[in-house]
Amino acid sequence: MTVTLEHDRFVETMREQAAIGGTEGGGLHRLALSDEDREIRDWFAEQAEAAGLDLRVDAFGNMFARRAGTDPDAAPVMVGSHLDSQPYGGIYDGALGVVSALEFVRTLNDSDRETRHPVEVVNWTNEEGSRFQPAMQGSGVWVGAHDLEEQYARTDEDGAVFEDELERIGYKGDEPVEPGEDYEAYLELHVEQGPYLEEHAADVGVVTGVVGFTWGAITFHGEADHSGPTPMHYRSDALVAAADVITAIRRIPGTLGERTVGTTGYIDAKPNSINIIPEEVTITWGFRDPTLAVIEEARERVLAEAEAAAEREGVDWEFEDRMWSDPVHFADRCVDAVQAGADDHGYDSMRIFSGAGHDAAHMTSVCDTAMVFAVSEDGKSHTEEEYTSWDDCYAAANTLATAAADLVDVQ
C-alpha cells in the first residue's frame, strides 16, 4: 500500500519540534537529559496520547509509543529515531525520523486502517553522545550492547551523572531496558549527513548498511629540548612524527576504497610551548568503510606509518585501540521494503551505505532492520547550517511510511 502523508501537517509537526530548544541561528540545542530534552519528551508524550498510542518509558528513558495490531501473535514493528541534538546542531537529524514515524501512525488513524502487527514509535535516549558518551547509548543498553549500571554512572563535562540527570528530568521510567519480546522489524529515517544523495541527484536514500570503523590513539615519546641551541639532527620531536601520521591518515583512504574515510580529530602535545621541542604527542585515528577487510587494512597501515615515522624521528611510540565496529548489513526484506516504498512514489532513489553510526545498527542484533536517508544539502550535519528541503523531508517520510505499511501488514 502506498502511503502518502498529509504534507502540511508533517511540515507543521517538524516546525513544532524544532521550536523546542531552537537556536537563534535556526538550529537546535537539545542535549540529552537537558531541560530542552525534557520539553521535547513531554511534547512527544502528548503527541502519542493524542494519537491514541500506549506510551512506555523504560528505566533508561527510551520512549515507546505503541499502536495495537489485530493479530495477538504478530510481533511489533518499531519505527523511529531520536529527538536529542548535538550542541547547536540541526533541526532535522533524528527528529525527522521520529516525526515521520508519528505521521505514519496519524495517517493510519486518519483512515481508520488497522494493521496486523503492532506499530511502535520510538524515541531513543542520547543518540548523539555529545553530552554523555557513548553515542547511541539508549539503543545500545536496550539491545544489551552496554551494561545498564555502567551507563548510569557516565558523567558529563560538569560532572553531572547520567542517572541523576535522567531522574531530574523525570524520564527514568518503570519498564526494563530490554526488548522483552520479539520484534518483527525496525525502520529508521535519518538525514544522510553526507553529500552522496545530493551529488547523485537522488530524492531519497535506500540504506543497505552502516560502515564499520576503527578508532585508536597513537602516542609518540620524544625529548623536550630547548628549541634554540638543539641542532636539528639531535632532535627527537614527537610532533614531527605525529604530523607524518596525520598526513598519512589523509592519504591512506585514497589507496583503499571508494567509501573509505580517515580522520585525525584529536591532538594533544606536551609541553606545548613555542620554545620547547614537543616531548609527547597523542593523536587519534579513525577509519570507516563498508568492508571489514578494508578497515582492518587501514588500521594496519596507520600503525606501519607510525612505526616508520617514529623511526625517522628517533622517538618511541605506542598505540591503543579505542573502539571497533564491524560493518552492518541490513536485512534484505527490510531494504527491499524501503526500495519498494521509494519506487511506489516514483522517487529517484539511491542505494547507500551509512557513513555514520545509527541506532539502527544496534537494532540489527534484535530484528530485521533498514533505514531511509533524506538528502543533506552539502552533506552538512551537527551544525545549525544542516538543511534538508521540505520536499526532500517529505519524500523520505513517504518512503518510510510506505515501507512500514508493508512490514506491519495494513489490513
Next chain:
Amino acid sequence: MTVTLEHDRFVETMREQAAIGGTEGGGLHRLALSDEDREIRDWFAEQAEAAGLDLRVDAFGNMFARRAGTDPDAAPVMVGSHLDSQPYGGIYDGALGVVSALEFVRTLNDSDRETRHPVEVVNWTNEEGSRFQPAMQGSGVWVGAHDLEEQYARTDEDGAVFEDELERIGYKGDEPVEPGEDYEAYLELHVEQGPYLEEHAADVGVVTGVVGFTWGAITFHGEADHSGPTPMHYRSDALVAAADVITAIRRIPGTLGERTVGTTGYIDAKPNSINIIPEEVTITWGFRDPTLAVIEEARERVLAEAEAAAEREGVDWEFEDRMWSDPVHFADRCVDAVQAGADDHGYDSMRIFSGAGHDAAHMTSVCDTAMVFAVSEDGKSHTEEEYTSWDDCYAAANTLATAAADLVDVQ
C-alpha cells in the same frame, strides 16, 4: 694576567647554591620570585657581604654587588648571570655564571689585588621566563628594552602579579631600573645548552654572538564536519594543513644554514574530538640562525608553505608574527679577551654562536659584551639531567676570570 680559581671552593660554592631549591632528581626548582628565589637571593647577598662587596638591588629585583676600582673615572665591568631556574631544571645553567663571577672577586680578594675598573657581580631577575614572561625580563627592563610598569603587571599561571611577588619576597629594591652610568664591559658565563662543544671535544666555548630568531603563529580555518559520512574530497581539514607545515618546518632548516633550526612547539586544535574533522588549528613557528637574511628567508618559506598547504586542503589561513630578534654580534675586544683567557690556560676552545637568548644579548645595547660557554653534556638543559663536569665548569670559570681580569685591568 692568568687567573686560576681555587678549585675546591669553587665546586663547594656551586654545591651550596644547588642545595637551595634542589630537587630529589638532582636538579633545581627555583622559579623567579618564588620562596626558593628569595632564599638564593639571601644567599647571594650574604656572599657579597662576606666578600666585602657593595650590594644594590633595583626596583625590579636585579642585584648588583660591586667591588670598587682604583680609578674613579674608570667605568665598571659587569660579570654574572642569573640564579633562577626552569621548573625542574638543572643546577648549572645561569648559576654557574654567578658563582664564577663571585669566585673571580674572591680570588682578587685572596691576593689583595686591586683593579682599575670596578667589578660588579650581577644576578638578573627572571632570566628563564618560565613563570613570568618574557625571558630575560630583568636585563630587558634594565637596558630599556621593556617598559617597567608593563612588566610589573605580568601575571603567572595562577594570576599572581609580578610586582606583588617581587614585594612579597622582599626584593623590590630602591635603585632605579637602569644603568645610571657608563659600563666598560659585560661578561657572562653560561652553559651551552647545546651539543657543539662536546661534539668538537672543546673544553670551553668562546661565544661570538647570539642567533636571531623569528617566532610566529599560523591559524588554519577549515570546516568541522562529521568524520564518518563526509567523503575525503569534501573535507577542509585544518589539521591536515597544519601537519603539512609542521613537516615543512622540520625540513626548511636543512635547506638554509648549518646552524639553522626550526621548531613547531605549540599546537591547538578545535573542536579536538576524535569524531569531528578539525575546524581550526593554530601552530607556531620558530626559526633561529646567526644570519639575519637566513631568518628572513625561513619566515618567508614557512608562510609560502602555509599558503600552499591551505590551498591544497581548501582552508583559509592567517598568521601573526609573535617575536623577532636580530642576531647579536659581540664586541671584538671582549671576544678576544675571552679567547685569550682560554688560550692562557691552554684550554681547547671553540668559537660558537649561542643558539639560545641570554641576558648578554640585552647588554650589547649598553656596553661591549661577550660570553663564555661551558660544555653541556648531550646538549641537555632545562631538565634535571643537565650536566657539566666539574672540570668543564672549572675551565669555563677560569676562562671567564682571566678575561675579566684583562678587562678590569688588574693592578
